[in-house]
Amino acid sequence: MNSVKVTHVAKSFGKNQAVQDVSFEVQPGEIFGLLGPNGAGKTTTIRMLLDIFKPDRGEIEILGGKITEEKKNRIGYMPEERGLYQDIPLERCLVYFGRLKGLNNQEIHDRLGHWLEMFDLASHRKKKVKELSKGMQQKAQIIATLLHEPELIIIDEPFTALDPVNTQMIKDLLIAERNKGRTILMSTHQMHQVEEMCDRILLVNKGRDMLYGKLSEIRGQYASHAVLVRSPQEIPQLTGVLEREQVNGAVLLRLNEDITPQEVLVKIVNQGIQLDQFEIAAPDLDEIFIQVVAEEQVDAQ
Amino acid sequence: MRSKFWYVAQYEYRKHVFQKKFILAILSVPLVLAVSFLAGFIASQLDKNDAPIGYVDKAGVLSNPVPVPEEFAREDAVEILSFSSQEAATAALENGDIQAFYYLPEDYREFREVQLFFINSPGENAEGDFFDFLQTNVSVGVPENVITRVQEGFELTVRSQDGKREFSEAKILNIILPIVFGFLFTFVLTSGSGYLSNAVTEEKESRTIEMLATSMSANQFITGKVLGIVLVIFTQVVSWLAFFIAAFYGAKAAFDEEWIQSASIDLNIFLLLALVFIPAFFFFSGIALTISSTVTESSEGQQAIGLVSMPVGFSYWFAVLIVANPSSPLAVGLSLFPFTAPTLMPMRAAFGEVPLEQFLACVAILTVSAVFTIWLAARAYEMGMMQYGKRLRLGDLFRSNNNGKKA
Numbered sequence: 178m179n180s181v182k183v184t185h186v187a188k189s190f191g192k193n194q195a196v197q198d199v200s201f202e203v204q205p206g207e208i209f210g211l212l213g214p215n216g217a218g219k220t221t222t223i224r225m226l227l228d229i230f231k232p233d234r235g236e237i238e239i240l241g242g243k244i245t246e247e248k249k250n251r252i253g254y255m256p257e258e259r260g261l262y263q264d265i266p267l268e269r270c271l272v273y274f275g276r277l278k279g280l281n282n283q284e285i286h287d288r289l290g291h292w293l294e295m296f297d298l299a300s301h302r303k304k305k306v307k308e309l310s311k312g313m314q315q316k317a318q319i320i321a322t323l324l325h326e327p328e329l330i331i332i333d334e335p336f337t338a339l340d341p342v343n344t345q346m347i348k349d350l351l352i353a354e355r356n357k358g359r360t361i362l363m364s365t366h367q368m369h370q371v372e373e374m375c376d377r378i379l380l381v382n383k384g385r386d387m388l389y390g391k392l393s394e395i396r397g398q399y400a401s402h403a404v405l406v407r408s409p410q411e412i413p414q415l416t417g418v419l420e421r422e423q424v425n426g427a428v429l430l431r432l433n434e435d436i437t438p439q440e441v442l443v444k445i446v447n448q449g450i451q452l453d454q455f456e457i458a459a460p461d462l463d464e465i466f467i468q469v470v471a472e473e474q475v476d477a478q
Numbered sequence: 479m480r481s482k483f484w485y486v487a488q489y490e491y492r493k494h495v496f497q498k499k500f501i502l503a504i505l506s507v508p509l510v511l512a513v514s515f516l517a518g519f520i521a522s523q524l525d526k527n528d529a530p531i532g533y534v535d536k537a538g539v540l541s542n543p544v545p546v547p548e549e550f551a552r553e554d555a556v557e558i559l560s561f562s563s564q565e566a567a568t569a570a571l572e573n574g575d576i577q578a579f580y581y582l583p584e585d586y587r588e589f590r591e592v593q594l595f596f597i598n599s600p601g602e603n604a605e606g607d608f609f610d611f612l613q614t615n616v617s618v619g620v621p622e623n624v625i626t627r628v629q630e631g632f633e634l635t636v637r638s639q640d641g642k643r644e645f646s647e648a649k650i651l652n653i654i655l656p657i658v659f660g661f662l663f664t665f666v667l668t669s670g671s672g673y674l675s676n677a678v679t680e681e682k683e684s685r686t687i688e689m690l691a692t693s694m695s696a697n698q699f700i701t702g703k704v705l706g707i708v709l710v711i712f713t714q715v716v717s718w719l720a721f722f723i724a725a726f727y728g729a730k731a732a733f734d735e736e737w738i739q740s741a742s743i744d745l746n747i748f749l750l751l752a753l754v755f756i757p758a759f760f761f762f763s764g765i766a767l768t769i770s771s772t773v774t775e776s777s778e779g780q781q782a783i784g785l786v787s788m789p790v791g792f793s794y795w796f797a798v799l800i801v802a803n804p805s806s807p808l809a810v811g812l813s814l815f816p817f818t819a820p821t822l823m824p825m826r827a828a829f830g831e832v833p834l835e836q837f838l839a840c841v842a843i844l845t846v847s848a849v850f851t852i853w854l855a856a857r858a859y860e861m862g863m864m865q866y867g868k869r870l871r872l873g874d875l876f877r878s879n880n881n882g883k884k885a
Contacts, residue, residue, distance in 0.1 A: 227692045246695055254692045260685035265493070276485045277693040321689065 178241045180205050180329050180360040181226060186235030187384075188221050195221040196232075197384035203329075203362050203377075208355050210375035210392075211364040212462065218384035219364040220257050223333055226362075227254060240329060250279035253327030257334045257364075259318050263307035267298065270306055271321055278325035285324070292320045311338045319347065323354070330354060330361045336370050348374055368462035380466060387469050396459040399468060403431045404438045406445065407454035415444050429458055482694040486702025487709065490677070494710045504714055508721040515725075527601030530557035531608055532567050532579035537586035539616055546610045555607045564595075571597060577604060580612075633740075656824030659751050662718065663820050666711055667762055667787050677703050678770040678859060696860035697853075704763045704852055711759055719748075750827055750837070757844035758820035762787070764851025771858035789817035797825060804830025814840050816847040 181203035188196040196218040203209040211219050224230045226237055228244045240248050262270045268289070275285040293299040296316040301309060309317065315338050322330065335351070336344045352374060355361055365371055371378075372392065380388040388395055406412055407427040417436030422429040432441065438457050445452065460468070494500055533540065540560065545551070559576060561567035567579040578596035586592065592612075594600070617625045681687045690699055729738050769782045793812065800809045804826040813823040814836070823840050826832050 224688075229688065229691050246698075249693055252692065254688070256685070256688040258685040258688060260681075260687065260689045262680075262686055263684055273485065273489050274689060274693070277482055277690065 178205070179203060179238070180240060181209075181362060182236075182238040183222070183226065184236040186222065186225055186232040186237060188218075188225060188230060188232050194384055196225070198235075199379075199381060199384065199386055200235075201379040201386070201389055203360060205360050206355065206358050207376040208351065208361045208363060208371075208374050210368075210371045210378035211362060211381065212368050212371070212378050212466075213366065213381040213387075214466075215366050216383075217366075217381045219366075219381060220333055221384075222381070223254075223331055223362075223364055226331065227252070250325065251328045253278075253322040253325065253330045255318055255322040255330075255332045255335065257337075259314065259337075261306045261314060261317060261321070264305060266303050267306055267309065267317055268293075268302040271317065271324065274321040275324045278327075280325050288324055288326075289320070292324060296320065312340060312343055315339055316343065319350070323350075328359060330359055331364075332361065333364045334367075335363060335365065336367055344370070368466065372462050378462075380462075380469065382466075382470060382473075387473070388465070392462075395465065396462075399465045400457065400459040401431065402434060403429055403458040404441055405429055405454065405456050405458045406452065408445075408450055408452050410450050412445070412450065413448060415441060417441065427454060481698065483698040483702035483705065486694075486699055487706035490703055490706025491709050491713075494707075495713055500710075500714075504717045507718050508725070511721070511725065522602075525602045527577050527604055528554070528556055529577040529601075529604070530559050530575065531600060531604040532559045532561050532570060532576040533582065533608065534561050534564050534567050534579060535582045536584045537582045539582060539586060539612070543611070543615055544618060546607075546614045550610060550614075552603070552607060552610075554603075555610075556601075556604045558608060558611050568595065571595060577601065580608060653828045655747050656751065656828040659755075660821035660824050662715065663755055663758070664787070664790050666715060667790060676770070677707060677767050679773065696856045700767060700852060700856040700859055703767060704760060704855070707763050707766075708756075708759045711763075715755075747827075751824055753837075753841050754820055754823050754844065757841060757848045758816070760848035761816055761844055761851055764848055764853075764855050767855035768851060768858045771855060771862045790821060793818035793821040796822065800825050801829050804832075810836060814843055816844055819844055 179202045181201075183202070184200050186196060186199050187194070199218065199222050201209075201211075211222065213219055221230065225232045226239060226244075237244075240251060262273070271289060272285050275289070280288075290299070293302055296313075296319070298309075298313060298316060298320075301313065306314060306317065319335075322332065330351075332351075335347055339347060348370075351361055351363070363371060363375070375392050377391050378388070378395065379386060405424065405427050412421075412428050412430075415430070417433045417440070419431045419433055421431070430441065432438070442455055445455070535541065543558075543560070546555070559570070561570065561579065564581060567576070567581075570576045571579060577598070578594055578600035581593040581595060583591070583593070594605075613628070617628060620628075681690060726741075730741075733739075765786050766783050769786065773782065796808070796812055796818070799806065800812075800822055803809060809822070809826055809830075812818045813826050813832075819840050823832070823837070827837075
């Protein structure tokens with residue numbers, strides 16, 4: 178059973194077609210990335226998943242069927258529009274959200290202390306939410322999302338307003354949640370932030386599916402026939418190399434179709450060149466996205 | 479596990495009630511009453527003068543004066559002095575020995591007229607004491623039961639033809655209370671419009687609406703909100719009621735005034751008021767939340783709620799007609815109409831006999847209207863919740879659309 182199954186959903190607001198045709202499945206225990214630029218339709222798709230909007234067409238299944246009131250307790254959602262009650266103490270705000278997710282008093286108090294300690298918010302628990310910094314509020318929002326230990330975690334733009342230290346902390350946290358068997362659906366336009374985290378992705382643009390599948394397969398699919406070599410020494414001319422390009426202190430070697438990366442590696446090693454890095458050059462998601470959009474525009478023309 | 483709307487109600491209640499401004503609002507009414515009472519008390523004390531009062535009796539009514547019987551005399555009654563002539567009394571007055579004196583002419587028995595001489599107006603207490611003294615003495619020789627009856631004074635009781643309703647001085651509170659509480663209802667509705675209009679806009683402004691929408695249904699959320707707000711209003715009303723009852727029984731214990739001692743409260747009046755006001759509060763709260771869900775800013779909501787509560791104020795325009803004929807078709811119609819029922823049904827009950835079926839119909843109409851407005855509020859919330867900064871039109875609530883969750 179998939180945690181989420183979306184089949185050809187579409188949604189428009191007046192004349193604005195926010196989502197045209199999106200389909201994907203999220204499998205249990207994976208981190209799934211719903212990626213795309215701003216305005217691609219990611220948030221609208223998530224809101225349809227969560228029954229905030231009704232799709233104009235298409236089918237949505239969540240945790241094995243239509244969403245129900247009971248299922249809402251099994252889902253943790255961190256919206257893009259962060260929302261906490263500003264005029265009440267942090268602790269009361271989190272207790273309230275915990276209650277609304279079906280936790281009893283004892284469960285909330287057993288768990289909340291741990292989370293507040295983990296995020297260095299324990300000494301701020303009695304402060305009004307509006308007195309906390311943006312970063313602190315972001316962390317509080319994550320606590321509100323995870324406090325009830327949901328089976329399915331849906332996070333929209335998780336790294337907004339976080340510094341690099343806290344960004345890494347959230348990444349580690351989400352990976353830890355995945356390792357506990359929880360399913361994570363993460364939506365972001367900051368594609369480089371999630372490359373190393375996602376098991377599978379759906380890349381959307383202008384409300385349509387662009388790329389869907391395992392991240393490694395997609396990158397392989399878009400990989401050019403090239404290797405990236407980093408060495409303190411000069412890389413000599415090698416047969417089978419069509420062109421070379423300097424990339425961040427390394428050398429990108431574009432290869433002839435007749436030669437494999439392994440053969441290039443053997444040649445370099447045989448010449449006694451010291452290697453700091455040798456890898457098959459794969460494009461990052463930003464590059465893939467640009468390539469896909471460009472191809473689409475060409476097709477459209 | 480409790481239903482989630484209880485947590486929403488609890489949150490809403492705590493948010494308003496445990497606030498300094500709410501406590502001040504609760505205390506403001508008894509404080510104003512206490513200040514008014516104190517001002518009245520001070521004014522009455524300023525009218526009091528304990529100096530002796532004199533009289534000159536040329537009519538022979540007070541030749542052998544008898545004191546006022548103990549059961550009718552005031553505890554701190556002023557001393558009453560007799561003077562043989564007007565000159566002697568005037569001298570005592572000018573000397574400051576007495577505050578005033580009465581002159582009973584020879585023809586007093588015939589015309590029952592006396593003259594009062596004073597330099598500064600005498601205290602009301604002194605005038606009252608002399609009246610009791612004179613009344614006691616002119617009654618000498620009259621049978622005991624007649625004297626007692628005269629001393630007790632009269633009480634006017636008006637009964638309806640079927641004997642079911644009666645007005646009397648002792649039960650004046652039963653007439654006053656429904657009217658006072660009708661005003662109180664209007665006042666609470668007006669003063670409470672602040673938190674009514676803020677009820678949902680707060681969630682919109684704080685962006686918590688998505689968190690809530692993914693935690694419970696719109697019906698649970700709105701029901702919780704309405705319940706919380708109505709409980710806040712009830713806390714206010716019950717607190718004022720408690721002050722009123724405490725003040726009433728405190729006054730009974732502290733003052734011997736006959737009208738206070740004879741006054742009584744019919745608990746049925748409170749039952750009637752509760753049966754009308756409870757659904758009425760839910761009805762108006764539902765309307766307020768519908769408005770709050772369709773506007774973008776709380777200030778807009780407050781203005782709109784002000785407009786909705788205007789019919790409650792307008793209902794007093796019909797008060798004269800209701801008092802003149804509490805059973806007229808207009809009175810019956812307005813007392814059943816949800817916007818005017820909370821003020822006019824109690825008024826009808828105060829001044830006339832309301833048939834049980836009409837009263838039950840009023841409560842039923844208010845209850846059904848309350849359920850409808852709460853449903854409408856839930857729909858407005860559901861459809862308008864994600865339209866930050868965009869106004870939802872009332873017509874949209876009854877139209878099928880795909881922007882909201884439900885088609």
